[in-house]
Amino acid sequence: MEGLTELLTPVNAGSQNLKVAETDPRTDPRWESFVRGHPNGSIHHHPAWLEALEREYGQKGVHFICEDSAGKVLAVLPMLETRGLPFGLGRSLAGRRLSSLPRTPVAGPLSIDENATVALLQEAVERVDADPGLRLQIKTQGRELDGLIDGIACAPWRLSYLLQLPEDAENAFRIANRHSRSVVKWALQKAARLGVYARPAETEAELSVWYGLYLETMRHNVVPPRPYRFFLALWELLRPLGMMELILAEQDNAGRRRILAGSIFLSFGQTVTYAFSGSRLRDLASRPNDVIQWRAINDAHKNGFRFFDFGEVPEGEDDLAKFKRKWGAEPARLYRYYYPANTALHSGIADTRGYVDVLGKAVWRRLPLRAISWLGDQLYARL
Numbered sequence: 001m002e003g004l005t006e007l008l009t010p011v012n013a014g015s016q017n018l019k020v021a022e023t024d025p026r027t028d029p030r031w032e033s034f035v036r037g038h039p040n041g042s043i044h045h046h047p048a049w050l051e052a053l054e055r056e057y058g059q060k061g062v063h064f065i066c067e068d069s070a071g072k073v074l075a076v077l078p079m080l081e082t083r084g085l086p087f088g089l090g091r092s093l094a095g096r097r098l099s100s101l102p103r104t105p106v107a108g109p110l111s112i113d114e115n116a117t118v119a120l121l122q123e124a125v126e127r128v129d130a131d132p133g134l135r136l137q138i139k140t141q142g143r144e145l146d147g148l149i150d151g152i153a154c155a156p157w158r159l160s161y162l163l164q165l166p167e168d169a170e171n172a173f174r175i176a177n178r179h180s181r182s183v184v185k186w187a188l189q190k191a192a193r194l195g196v197y198a199r200p201a202e203t204e205a206e207l208s209v210w211y212g213l214y215l216e217t218m219r220h221n222v223v224p225p226r227p228y229r230f231f232l233a234l235w236e237l238l239r240p241l242g243m244m245e246l247i248l249a250e251q252d253n254a255g256r257r258r259i260l261a262g263s264i265f266l267s268f269g270q271t272v273t274y275a276f277s278g279s280r281l282r283d284l285a286s287r288p289n290d291v292i293q294w295r296a297i298n299d300a301h302k303n304g305f306r307f308f309d310f311g312e313v314p315e316g317e318d319d320l321a322k323f324k325r326k327w328g329a330e331p332a333r334l335y336r337y338y339y340p341a342n343t344a345l346h347s348g349i350a351d352t353r354g355y356v357d358v359l360g361k362a363v364w365r366r367l368p369l370r371a372i373s374w375l376g377d378q379l380y381a382r383l
Helices: 029-037 047-057 112-131 180-191 204-221 229-235 281-288 290-301 318-325 342-350 352-354 370-379
Strands: 019-023 063-067 072-075 081-083 096-102 135-140 153-164 197-198 242-254 257-269 271-279 305-313 329-341
Touching: 019 112, 019 135, 029 063, 029 072, 047 229, 063 081, 072 112, 096 112, 112 329, 135 342, 180 197, 180 290, 197 290, 204 229, 204 242, 204 257, 204 271, 204 281, 204 370, 229 242, 229 257, 242 290, 257 281, 257 290, 271 281, 271 290, 281 290, 290 305, 305 318, 318 329
Parallel strands: 096 135, 271 305
Antiparallel strands: 019 063, 063 072, 081 096, 135 329, 153 305, 153 329, 197 242, 242 257, 257 271
């Protein structure tokens, strides 16, 4: 593997012949090596995540790699093509897309050279131009792609919340804000009195139990759920690598144990990411989610991770944003780039909540969990 110093050495792009090609990240060792060495490499660039996405709906990835004349990798761009909603539903943005990446918060190009970034974007644009009706979508944490390619437009997306962990892993994690610290302490003490504690899931059967709680939560929050086979793929692909953990909140009441909630966390590089959550709604007063987050944050800190990513929050979800802020997480705006540029005008339409609103919240919350699962599967199969 290339060292970080070598990886970040500036390249004289004017004297190099750049080559962009498709590759399979699962079989091309250069991909994972580059992602691991890049300071912005994330779990969503890793070959195991890409394979989980492909397994979810049988999609074939279109993953680009750019190298110089000496064969040194300068940039990578993971992409998948979506089918889009039928009958023009959702207007242009919900149509067929070449996306980096669908059903993923952020996964823009990783690059050590701006010319290599441009080469990747040009290749993606050419693919879109050659296929009428296809649109380009790239999800980034910042506006680093501004001005690189004509016709690509940027649109603001949601706020994401990131907690920076202390460098000293030997001392216990401490919430900086005094009021928030008091609120969390109260929640943890209440959970302890009720016999609630956190532990990692150990079997696929526990993953299946958690999925029922996840469906219940998605129904309550009026959000389409992901299919069980996706989470099974994460369990089978990422967990053996130490990059996925399902932490459960369990209650022990006189020897009778019940799972109250659970959250999936993804680990890669310097970051632990809070990805998916499910709770038994009638047990929320027992504070199971506080117990889970406290366990996950402290584990991340003890294991030397520098960042804890709480993920994005849809507009108007003030309670969710408040929950993430109380741990000390700070908001930052995410962005999405689109080609053709006029697609960006409709960027908000791709929010899956908008599609559920067609049914109405009251109807959605009365549906059986099996129906919720089926509807979510049908929607995500096209997005």
